[in-house]
Amino acid sequence: MAEDVKSFSDLKSTLIKAKPATSADAAPAAGKRDAKGRAYATGRRKNAVARVWVKPGKGTITINSKDEKVYFARPVLRMIVRQPLIAANRDGQFDVIVTVTGGGLSGQAGAVRHGLSRALVAYEPALRGVLKPGGFLTRDPRAVERKKYGKPKARRSFQFSKR
Template sequence: MADEVKNFGDLKTTLIKAKPATPAGQSAADGEGKRDAQGRAYATGRRKDAVARVWVKPGTGKITINSRDETIYFARPVLRMIVRQPLVAAGRDGQFDVVVTVSGGGLSGQAGAVRHGISRALVAYEPALRAVLKPGGFLTRDPRAVERKKYGRPKARRSFQFSKR
């Protein structure tokens, strides 16, 4: 900002003239996302108490979760389907290798966290996929969590059995 700013009106015109800065590692001209030295994109996914750290790179479509194959870690087909949803929706199934470190929560929460992380990593790798993944709800963190137990009650909402006499 080489112009001298003397009042708020000058500040407004100066800011309008200034071009917005692009995030680190991302150039506005080529439309490529953020990648590290190995060509991977990183993102964090969350669901309930589970946190998944996800790395995405071009490959054969292999998904590794905590150093194990996805079929071994997520034995139930429904959980594997949840994990693959963003790749299928983006039309990139079989094009990326995914490495995941997930901790906390149960298997269902971990599958949701991995799905959220894969979605965010795909957008970090290829920003054009945001238009496909956002309407499907893959980029939104699911806010539902276990309700806390209230004092004077056996569970969160359960009350003691009513006795007339």
């Protein structure tokens, strides 16, 4: 199913056309890893928070103890989650374990993408040069505007009546 996501020509334009990092670039720096050889990072988007662990493996992505295809049923959301791996040319090389809470599915996919990018940089610091220009390491600050008093919604006003 991941092949279907890559075939969307209009969505492919969101992927970064930066130079992929080679293994020679990544060799000198070793990142921060725990005793089990995993790198950890937190990603946020809207009200969603994702805790992401990355370790070398076969390329499986597990979100809240479910497979990626089960949790994110829409191909667009799966494409958003895989963007950092594809941009860094590391798709299929890392097992990703994610715990995500809050927000909706779109915000959660953005939070997983942000956390995955940060975890990849923590594991392999040389990937920062590939992920940073693509905006994968920047937290998206957009959130829902709060409702103001005297108004039915954030900006909507009641209908004006002249008489």
